[in-house]
Every structure is written in C-alpha cells, then in structure tokens.
Amino acid sequence: MKKLVIFDLDGTLINTIADLAGATNYALKACGYPLHDTDAYRFFVGNGINKLFERALPESERSEENIRKIRSLFIPYYNMHNADLSRPYPGITHVLESLQAEGVSLAVASNKYQEATEKLIKHYFPQIGFIRIFGQRENVPVKPAPDVVFEIMQAAGAQPEETAYIGDSGVDMQTGINAKVETIGAAWGFRPRTELEAYHPAFIADTPEALLDYLIG
Known part of the structure; x- marks a missing residue:
C-alpha cells in the first residue's frame, strides 16, 4: 500500500463540468x-482556467486581453456557483474514507485556481484530512509540471515509490510520469479511456470501487 495518494480534482474527485461550462x-x-454545449467543455478543461478560456473563445479572438476579460467575469460568477451542479463521483467519498482509515496520507493537486479548489474540497469532503490541497498558485508551474507533486511528497515525507497520483486526463498521466510516481487513470472522468491508455499508466480504474481494490488489495 502507498504512503501517499494524490488526487486530481475536476473529473477525478468531483464532476464539475456543468458548473465550469455554465460560468x-x-x-x-x-x-x-x-x-x-456542456459536453464540449470536457475537452477544454485540464490546463488551468486561462487555457480553458483560450479554447472556449473563437479562434480569431484568442488574445491575452480577451482571456483576461473572460477571466474577470468568470471568477466572481464561478465563486458563487461552483457547487450548484457539481457533485463527487459516486463511490469516491468511500474511497477517500477507506484510504484515510488505512493511514494513507491524502492530497489534492489541481490546475483549478486555488480559491475554488479549497472551497470545493472543504465543502464536499469535510471529513477528510488532506495533508495538502493545492490548486493553481502564482509562481508554481501548472501540471503536467511535477512541481506540485514534489511539494506534496516533501510535506508527506514520501518517496516516489511510496506515492500514487490519480487523474482523468493526459495532463494528469504526464504529471505522474514527470514526477516518477505510480500513475493511475480515472476512466470515469472527463476524458476518454483511450487518452489515458496512450500514456501506459500503472493501472486504469473504470470505477472508484476498482481504484480502491487496486490501492488496498
């Protein structure tokens, strides 16, 4: 069993796509x-909100100025509405509770901006003692840069071989590869299973229950 398990947020712990699309x-x-359409946003998210806005804008309108304009409208709206339709994936709370009961250190590493990451995790998983809840922060490279994983491992006193990273996208798979930790795909998330398979992770879980079986055995 791993000493540390790090989770992505959007598409892994919580289905946030409707609120992201709405905002x-x-x-x-x-x-x-x-x-x-809401479903289109499954392929817009994953690299931070500025990249989300760039992808959502018409190709001819993807200037830094327009991205900043969309961001200035999105953030206050999303801060008020980010839990309207978002819900934890069925079974994921049981996964977290079971790992916590086994003494595994848990953490979150997301490309969602820090304020919203903290709000959603604390709202939906108040009973889980995550050692770190990290979203996109100033001067910290976004995933797939491994910096956030290294920071969490240091906080947990965990080595790469003692760590698993779980996410639902190619960005997440590359993050785990870059950090040289065991990388696990969450096939219930936003991206197709084939995207995860292309990175050859250690395991792809089709359900949270399968993930728990793999981690605890």
Whole structure:
C-alpha cells in the first residue's frame, strides 16, 4: 500500500463540468461570443482556467486581453456557483474514507485556481484530512509540471515509490510520469479511456470501487 495518494480534482474527485461550462458560457455571453454545449467543455478543461478560456473563445479572438476579460467575469460568477451542479463521483467519498482509515496520507493537486479548489474540497469532503490541497498558485508551474507533486511528497515525507497520483486526463498521466510516481487513470472522468491508455499508466480504474481494490488489495 502507498504512503501517499494524490488526487486530481475536476473529473477525478468531483464532476464539475456543468458548473465550469455554465460560468464560462456566462462570461462568453456577456462579451457577445458564441456559447458551447456542456459536453464540449470536457475537452477544454485540464490546463488551468486561462487555457480553458483560450479554447472556449473563437479562434480569431484568442488574445491575452480577451482571456483576461473572460477571466474577470468568470471568477466572481464561478465563486458563487461552483457547487450548484457539481457533485463527487459516486463511490469516491468511500474511497477517500477507506484510504484515510488505512493511514494513507491524502492530497489534492489541481490546475483549478486555488480559491475554488479549497472551497470545493472543504465543502464536499469535510471529513477528510488532506495533508495538502493545492490548486493553481502564482509562481508554481501548472501540471503536467511535477512541481506540485514534489511539494506534496516533501510535506508527506514520501518517496516516489511510496506515492500514487490519480487523474482523468493526459495532463494528469504526464504529471505522474514527470514526477516518477505510480500513475493511475480515472476512466470515469472527463476524458476518454483511450487518452489515458496512450500514456501506459500503472493501472486504469473504470470505477472508484476498482481504484480502491487496486490501492488496498
């Protein structure tokens, strides 16, 4: 069993796609840009919110100025509405509780901005004593840079071979590879299983229950 298990947030712990889509569409509409179906956002997210806005904007409108404008509208709206439709994936709370009961250190490493990451984790998992809850922070490279994983491992006193990183996207798989930790795909998330398979992770879990079986055995 691992000493430390680090989870991605969006698409891994919580299905946040409807609220992310709603807030981005709100900002796009306010600026007169076309909107997108909720399902399209599954492929827009994963690299931080600025990249989300860039992908959501029309190709000819993807300037730094327009990204900043969308961001200025998105953040206050999303801060108020980020738990409207978002919910933990069925079975994921049991996974966290079971790992915690086994003495495994738990942490979150997300590319979502820090304020929203903390709010969602504390709202939906108040009973879980995560050693670190990290979102996108100033001067810390976003995933797939491994910096956030290294920071969490240092806090936990865990070596790479004692650590597992779990996420639902290619960005997450590359993060685990870059950090040289055991990398596990969450196939219930936003991206297709084939995207995870391309990175040859140690394991791909189709359900949270399968993840728990793999981690605890």
